[in-house]
Amino acid sequence: MSVSLFDTFLTTPDMIAVFDDASVVQAMFSFEAALARAQAAEGIIPDTAARAIANVCNAQLYDIPAIVHASRRSGSLAIPLVKELTKTVALFSQESATFVHWGSTSQDAIDTGMVLVTRQALKLLDDGLDMLIESLLTLAQSHLFTPILARTLMQPAQVTSFGFKLAGWTAPLMRARVQLRQTAQRALQLQLGGAVGTLAVMGAQGPAVMRRVAADLGLAIADAAWHTQRDEWMRLGMEVAVLVGSLGKIATDLSLLSQGEIAELAEPSGSGRGGSSAMPHKRNPVSSMIALAATTRTPHHAAALLASMGQQHERGLGNWQAELAEWPGLFLSAHGALSALSEAMAGLQVDTARMRRNIDGLQGLVFAEAVSIFLAAAIGRPQAHSLMEQLTQKAVSSGSGLDVVVIDAVKKDGRLRDKIDLDVLQNLFDPVAATTPAEALARPQIQKIREVMATLTPLPSIPLLKANIS
Numbered sequence: 001m002s003v004s005l006f007d008t009f010l011t012t013p014d015m016i017a018v019f020d021d022a023s024v025v026q027a028m029f030s031f032e033a034a035l036a037r038a039q040a041a042e043g044i045i046p047d048t049a050a051r052a053i054a055n056v057c058n059a060q061l062y063d064i065p066a067i068v069h070a071s072r073r074s075g076s077l078a079i080p081l082v083k084e085l086t087k088t089v090a091l092f093s094q095e096s097a098t099f100v101h102w103g104s105t106s107q108d109a110i111d112t113g114m115v116l117v118t119r120q121a122l123k124l125l126d127d128g129l130d131m132l133i134e135s136l137l138t139l140a141q142s143h144l145f146t147p148i149l150a151r152t153l154m155q156p157a158q159v160t161s162f163g164f165k166l167a168g169w170t171a172p173l174m175r176a177r178v179q180l181r182q183t184a185q186r187a188l189q190l191q192l193g194g195a196v197g198t199l200a201v202m203g204a205q206g207p208a209v210m211r212r213v214a215a216d217l218g219l220a221i222a223d224a225a226w227h228t229q230r231d232e233w234m235r236l237g238m239e240v241a242v243l244v245g246s247l248g249k250i251a252t253d254l255s256l257l258s259q260g261e262i263a264e265l266a267e268p269s270g271s272g273r274g275g276s277s278a279m280p281h282k283r284n285p286v287s288s289m290i291a292l293a294a295t296t297r298t299p300h301h302a303a304a305l306l307a308s309m310g311q312q313h314e315r316g317l318g319n320w321q322a323e324l325a326e327w328p329g330l331f332l333s334a335h336g337a338l339s340a341l342s343e344a345m346a347g348l349q350v351d352t353a354r355m356r357r358n359i360d361g362l363q364g365l366v367f368a369e370a371v372s373i374f375l376a377a378a379i380g381r382p383q384a385h386s387l388m389e390q391l392t393q394k395a396v397s398s399g400s401g402l403d404v405v406v407i408d409a410v411k412k413d414g415r416l417r418d419k420i421d422l423d424v425l426q427n428l429f430d431p432v433a434a435t436t437p438a439e440a441l442a443r444p445q446i447q448k449i450r451e452v453m454a455t456l457t458p459l460p461s462i463p464l465l466k467a468n469i470s
Helices: 005-009 013-018 021-041 047-054 064-074 078-090 106-142 162-187 200-217 231-257 286-307 319-346 352-360 365-379 381-398 402-412 422-427 436-455
Strands: 147-152 155-161
Touching (some): 021 064, 021 078, 021 106, 021 200, 047 078, 064 078, 106 162, 106 231, 106 319, 147 162, 147 352, 155 162, 155 365, 155 436, 162 231, 231 286, 286 319, 365 402, 365 422, 402 422
Antiparallel strands (some): 147 155
């Protein structure tokens, strides 16, 4: 698979390598080698034929660009691949060449190849999630009592805990990691059905061959060929799309908090990162940019994949081929966003002083609801709400802090003067004290995420199978 210059800019070399032409072709050769071994074990083809086939199932022996070019005319990557494999086997044994791809079909080789490379792609995503989640949890733990403005409808609302906000970023990523693993257990299935999915050529040994090939490749065994039943495969793709959406939410918040007018967070800088070609003072949030680009593109990939599900009869015409073309894009975008945000969080600069100044600059107005509830205990909620409306307007018009205005009003109001503890009232305007409810929620959430993390062992690194059987 070739990617454009701008695709390369938005993803990672590791994920490009997973879906590279050579990787996909080698994955298909791995299927052909495993098929030959399984058929030999079941007595369908001679053992000598299986050896001859498997020994040349090595992508390095072939002109991959020529195979890819020929596939445009044949309509399937598998057709020229099998043709070249047959020719190569024939150089050593004409008889063995007759057993290449025995009882299989093009879609078996292509789908299984895509499953094998997708398994590698999921490993990259899982490792990336592990790194990003750990960075976010570490930050969250250290900022449980760091006050920051919560903003609703893009406007200042109340004071919350930055740790609580970080926990909110992390939880969807943890859910995505677990869900991807669970969905992959079902979706990473062998595709083997022959011409119309019935394994007809292999006869009674067909199911046994399928079990052997699946075991050889480390894949799940499907109940039946899923040539045009794409539901489990699509669920996996949609989970990747949901992950990108969650990454996009983090990138959106990070980019907004990094704006110069807000300046509460900043992505790492140095070595030309985030610079401008015209304005030396600029510090562009490039990690957010990459993740937001992924968020913009991913829904289109997901929609195209869903649109491809209505495949005709026992082999799709056009829609399966569209699915194959769209599938890598999901993973390219996901890993690009994941890697960019991991880099950002590893070196994130948190300006707690600026967070406090942004709170203080609002004259205490963000504490109005808490004060209203407190006053309601003395004069009832309707009266307290009405009083606070008047006092907030007075604070705005006078430029005074709301705390000064409220305390002055309480001292002058006979209904309130003897009922209100002024020390408690003053504490309601303390930003750090205001983080307490958020901290109380964030702490167990962080602990729960860590407990789930502890149950997840790293996914194994499974290279594509080697060609020989000796």
